[in-house]
Amino acid sequence: MAAATAAAALAAADPPPAMPQAAGAGGPTTRRDFYWLRSFLAGGIAGCCAKTTVAPLDRVKVLLQAHNHHYKHLGVFSALRAVPQKEGFLGLYKGNGAMMIRIFPYGAIQFMAFEHYKTLITTKLGISGHVHRLMAGSMAGMTAVICTYPLDMVRVRLAFQVKGEHSYTGIIHAFKTIYAKEGGFFGFYRGLMPTILGMAPYAAQTISYPFDVTRRRMQLGTVLPEFEKCLTMRDTMKYVYGHHGIRKGLYRGLSLNYIRCIPSQAVAFTTYELMKQFFHLN
Numbered sequence: 001m002a003a004a005t006a007a008a009a010l011a012a013a014d015p016p017p018a019m020p021q022a023a024g025a026g027g028p029t030t031r032r033d034f035y036w037l038r039s040f041l042a043g044g045i046a047g048c049c050a051k052t053t054v055a056p057l058d059r060v061k062v063l064l065q066a067h068n069h070h071y072k073h074l075g076v077f078s079a080l081r082a083v084p085q086k087e088g089f090l091g092l093y094k095g096n097g098a099m100m101i102r103i104f105p106y107g108a109i110q111f112m113a114f115e116h117y118k119t120l121i122t123t124k125l126g127i128s129g130h131v132h133r134l135m136a137g138s139m140a141g142m143t144a145v146i147c148t149y150p151l152d153m154v155r156v157r158l159a160f161q162v163k164g165e166h167s168y169t170g171i172i173h174a175f176k177t178i179y180a181k182e183g184g185f186f187g188f189y190r191g192l193m194p195t196i197l198g199m200a201p202y203a204a205q206t207i208s209y210p211f212d213v214t215r216r217r218m219q220l221g222t223v224l225p226e227f228e229k230c231l232t233m234r235d236t237m238k239y240v241y242g243h244h245g246i247r248k249g250l251y252r253g254l255s256l257n258y259i260r261c262i263p264s265q266a267v268a269f270t271t272y273e274l275m276k277q278f279f280h281l282n
Helices: 002-012 031-053 055-065 076-087 089-093 096-125 130-160 171-181 184-189 192-199 205-223 233-244 246-250 254-278
Strands: none
Touching: 031 055, 031 096, 031 254, 055 076, 055 089, 055 096, 055 130, 055 205, 055 254, 076 089, 076 254, 096 130, 096 171, 130 171, 130 184, 130 192, 130 205, 171 184, 192 205, 192 233, 205 233, 205 246, 205 254, 233 246
C-alpha cells in the first residue's frame, strides 16, 4: 500500500544530525524533532494522494472479490464503466474517506513502533544492521495494521455498498452499527488473521492474494448472505473455492493489483519528493 511504502521509506532513512542551538534560542527543541514531524506530514500527504489516485480500482476490487450481486457478472474494465453509470462518478470513491483518515495514524504508529522495535531488537537480541531494520519494519507494519484495522473494515463496508442499498450512512454510523450488532470491539477485527498471514509474502502478490480475498469477505461479515458459512479463515477459503473456484474465486480481481501498482507507486514517490522540497527535507 502506498501509505505503508512511504512510511517505510521514512523509517529507513536517517535524519540529518541535530543542530545545536545558541543560548536563549528557544529551549531544547532541535532540528531533529522538526525533521520527523515534517517527514511524517510529507509521507502522509503522499499516501493520501496515492490512495485517492487508485481509489476507483480499490473500490472495484472489493466489489469483485466479494461477488457483489450487482457487478458479479462483470470483469475489471466493464465494472469500472458500470459503477459510474449506476452510482455516479463519486461511486468510484466510496470508502476513500475512511482510508484518508487511516493513513496518518497508520504512518505515525508505524514510525513510532519502528523506532521502539529497532531499539528493542538491538538491546535484547544483539542484532544490528540491515537484519534488525527488516525485523523492526515488519513488526512495525503489523502493529500499525492491528491498531488501524477497524478503519480498514469500515472502509471495506462502505466500499461494498451500492446506491439505493445503504446499510451505513457514513463512517461514524458504520462504527456504531458494527459495534452494536457484531460483538462489540472484537467485531472490528474479523479477518485479521489472513491479513497478518498475507503480510509476510506481500511482495509476492500472486501467492498471498487468496489471503486478501479471504480478509475482504470476512471483513464484510453480516453484509454478505453467506456470513454464517464464513466465520473462520478456513471456512471462508473453503466456501470461496467450493462456490467460485480458483480463478473466479480465490484470485478474482488479482489483475487490479498489478494495474494499480504503477500509478500508486508513481504518485506516492513523486508527491513525496515534492513534499520533501516543500518541507525542506532535502
